[in-house]
Amino acid sequence: MNYKRLIPCIFIYQGKAVKWFDNLEILSDDVVKLAKKYNDMGADELLVFDLSTTDEEHDHAIDLMKKMNRVIRIPMVAGGNIRRQEDVKKILYTGAKRAILNFSKALSVELIEDVSKRFGKEKIAVSLNDFDALFKQQHLIEECSSSILFMHRLDLDSVMNITDIPSVVLTDAMEEEEILQILKCPGIKGVSGKFISQPDLDFAEFKKKCSQENIKMTSFESIMEFTEFKLNSDGLIPVIVQNYKTGEVLMLAYMNEEAFDHTIKTGKMTYYSRSRKTQWVKGETSGHYQYVKSLTIDCDRDTLLAKVDQVGPACHTGNPTCFFQPLVGTDYDETNPLQVFETVYETIVDRKKNPKEGSYTNYLFDKGIDKILKKVGEEATELVIAAKNPNPEEVKYELSDFLYHAMVLMVERGVTWEDIIKELEKPGRDPRDEMPKPILRKDVLDMKDLTPGMILKGTVRNVIDFGAFVDIGVHQDGLVHISQMSSTKRVEHPLDVVSVGDVVDVRVIDVDIPKARISLSMILDEKEAANRKYTKDNSNNKNNRNNGKGNRQDRKPKKEGLNLSGLAKFMH
Secondary structure (H helix, E strand, C coil): CCCEEEECEEEEECCEEEEECCEEEEEECCHHHHHHHHHHHCCCCEEEEECCCCHHHHHHHHHHHHHHHHHCCCCEEEECCCCCHHHHHHHHHCCCCEEEEECCCHHHHHHHHHHHHHHCHHHEEEEECCHHHHHHCHHHHHHHCCEEEECCCCCHHHHHHHCCCCEEEEECCCCHHHHHHHHHCCCEEEEEECCCCCCCCCHHHHHHHHHHCCCCECCCCCCCCHHHCCCCCCCCEEEEEEECCCCCEEEEEEECHHHHHHHHHHCECEEEECCCCEEEECCCCCCCCEEEEEEEECCCCCCEEEEEEECCCCCCCCCCCCCCCCCCCCCCCCCCHHHHHHHHHHHHHHHHHCCCCCCHHHHHHHHCHHHHHHHHHHHHHHHHHHHHCCCHHHHHHHHHHHHHHHHHHHHHCCCCHHHHHHHHCCCCCCHHHHCCCCCCCCCCCCHHHCCCCCEEEEEEEEEECCEEEEECCCCCCEEEEHHHCCCCCCCCCHHHCCCCCCEEEEEEEEEECCCCEEEEECCCCHHHHHCCCCCCCCCCCCCCCCCCCCCHHHCCCCCCCCCHHHHHHHCC
16 A cells, blocks of 8 residues: 555534544534535545434434535545444445444444445445454455444554555544554555644645655655746746546646646645736635646647646636637537536526526426426326337437426435436446346246246345335336335335345235236235235225225326325335
8 A cells, every 4th residue: 555645534413523522522513614624625535423313413414424525526434323224325325435334333243244245345444443353353344344444543563464454543643753653554544533633734744744754645746847847938837727527628827836836735726827926726715626637748848738627617707618708610519418417407506596587497496396306207207108109209308308307306406417427337336237146937937927926036126215126037027015025023124124136035916917017025924914014005904095996006197297195105
């Protein structure tokens, strides 16, 4: 491990940042602002702990983690108050790189195999309070996690002789020399704690001290000296700045040696102002920072190309790029299909922030989430209908309408395209091809071959809030409702029982060929199922108000949109 990391930590308690696990004195009232400050100061990663004691506080902390992750450009690792798989999912869905399981708690030890299988070991970290825990659980830790967080000052040399897993030390030590000694340990990838979390710590200066101690840090290092560049008559080198994702040219600026060194040291683009005769950090006053992704020099060594992660618009006029004024040219379609979604999304965001009279988008925001959901449902239904028609033009129009309303929903709920892309890029998102194959019955090839009471093997293809879809080899997945997953206990969530890829035994309850629906049960004894306390359809239940009128889901949706209340029966 060549490069080391400085990792400040934030302890969230009742929505505030407090000083330590056992010191609830408020460090900051605004945890999101504090996270951004650490990011802007040059931290390499962020460690976040939820110290909540109630479910309400826990949900608030999760929401704060989401907001923190949207304002930082560094990885976030988070933990605290993890009691079940769903808590790990919530943390990872905030955008966290890993979720931390506290191995001082027996529940975490019990959970780790299941969460590692579900989310991947690269998404799981383990925190340890003592050396014995590592020794006793070494095999489990190495099998199911990718990082260790040591919570106290241990004999690090002994630890490194036991495991090769990259480790971070969280310490309350405040002596600079002790922090340096921790970083010198070969198996330690980073250090966190009170010293690193000082709000006034100069990260760049401390990294310089680390370099003097022959500790390699994650700061940039140029393979060429500034003196090797060909400068203009003013002793400056021009810099072309480009968005690292889209390739769009954002601006042209200049650097002197001081600005270049500051850029390398901080990872934030820094320039020399020819008009003001001074150095300036892009975004220092506006918040529109440019984070360095790469710096390249041209063949003549007289121009730099900077690829950056741009926060907000690059131009002081508010335009995304400084190059927005056309002069001459021929007619051509300059639309970048990959940028259209971002452009429309930003327009919707602007409508929400700056309402425009007569705007349909503002009409939706004014009506609220229920109206937005209704429109999303309507457009989804119209898309399905269009897809059944032979004319592909209808699909194009209806899909466009659906995507627009989906983006309105995204803005309303604070979801960005960046969030969606990260989710789509997750490895193993569609693991179907790697799933174990169940042994299927050779006499069951189609829905018509199914009869109630049949016992079959199948593979769990998808898990949702109200059940799991299981492939039983008849070209149509069957649904195991949450009420049909256990006869011995009430299942709070299907993921407590099954995961995608599991091979399970199921019993056929009902087959509806015209509607292509298969109802399954994981309760194999029919008598046992009939006597269950919790059942989906109980004719004696006073809450069953269909009165022989049929399932509300079978009725044709009203013209104005989907009947959301009709879906409620499936949303346990």
